[in-house]
Amino acid sequence: QVQLVQSGAEVKKPGASVKVSCKASGYTFTDYFMHWVRQAPGQGLEWMGWINPNSGGTSSAQKFQGRVTMTRDTSISTAYMELSRVRSDDTAVYYCARQSISDDSYGYSYYFDHWGQGTLVTVSS
Amino acid sequence: SSELTQDPAVSVALGQTVRITCQGDRLRTNFASWYQQKPGQAPILVIYGKNIRPSGIPDRFSGSDSGNTASLTITWARAEDEADYYCNSRDSSGNHWVFGGGTRLTVL
Numbered sequence: 001q002v003q004l005v006q007s008g009a010e011v012k013k014p015g016a017s018v019k020v021s022c023k024a025s026g027y028t029f030t031d032y033f034m035h036w037v038r039q040a041p042g043q044g045l046e047w048m049g050w051i052n053p054n055s056g057g058t059s060s061a062q063k064f065q066g067r068v069t070m071t072r073d074t075s076i077s078t079a080y081m082e083l084s085r086v087r088s089d090d091t092a093v094y095y096c097a098r099q100s101i102s103d104d105s106y107g108y109s110y111y112f113d114h115w116g117q118g119t120l121v122t123v124s125s
Numbered sequence: 126s127s128e129l130t131q132d133p134a135v136s137v138a139l140g141q142t143v144r145i146t147c148q149g150d151r152l153r154t155n156f157a158s159w160y161q162q163k164p165g166q167a168p169i170l171v172i173y174g175k176n177i178r179p180s181g182i183p184d185r186f187s188g189s190d191s192g193n194t195a196s197l198t199i200t201w202a203r204a205e206d207e208a209d210y211y212c213n214s215r216d217s218s219g220n221h222w223v224f225g226g227g228t229r230l231t232v233l
Contacts (some may be wrong), residue, residue: 035222037224044224045160046209046224047221059219097168102174104174106174106175107156107175109156109158109173109174109175109177110156110173110215110219111158111213112158112160112170112175112213115167125196
């Protein structure tokens with residue numbers, strides 16, 4: 001069965017960097033884009049970006065451009081999200097989510113069919 | 126606009142039907158997907174494409190779309206349906222995705 005297992009909680013000081021990992025199993029890692037989504041305490045879901053594990057290509061939300069780096073290690077089926085220069089408002093649960101594609105007579109649909117358990121990142125001085 | 130707009134909160138009586146909506150220009154050309162999130166848990170996919178339910182999602186959940194609006198309908202609402210619901214869609218390039226602000230569903 002598909003599993004996405006994320007690294008443990010982190011506490012960082014403002015200005016530091018944080019790197020979260022997402023280890024995939026139960027499917028061919030390079031066949032599916034991996035997205036990163038975060039959720040601040042009491043807030044909604046916020047899309048951060050995606051990585052194509054096959055090519056290493058990435059795309060990120062404008063809000064995070066220049067601060068987020070998404071990478072992968074195909075030898076261990078693991079995706080990484082590193083956020084630099086963190087601030088207190090980066091305190092959130094960070095999720096990885098596998099993106100699937102479906103094609104039927106109505107056209108293509110794109111969706112997140114499996115999610116990691118989430119990683120709490122706390123930014124505090 | 127590149128945003129997706131949802132009502133912040135909706136309530137439904139036990140056993141009744143509720144519709145949760147999501148509006149946005151990108152929905153005219155891209156399907157929405159819908160996620161249920163309960164406190165302290167990761168989101169789960171409940172509807173995608175033209176009303177497709179993943180395995181394990183009850184047929185009480187259904188989706189529809191019209192113009193710039195996608196809808197999630199829950200029939201015969203149960204206490205266990207009480208959760209936050211989020212819509213999501215990508216833009217036509219596939220480079221940028223966005224979530225709606227979420228709708229908190231209360232089952233009375």
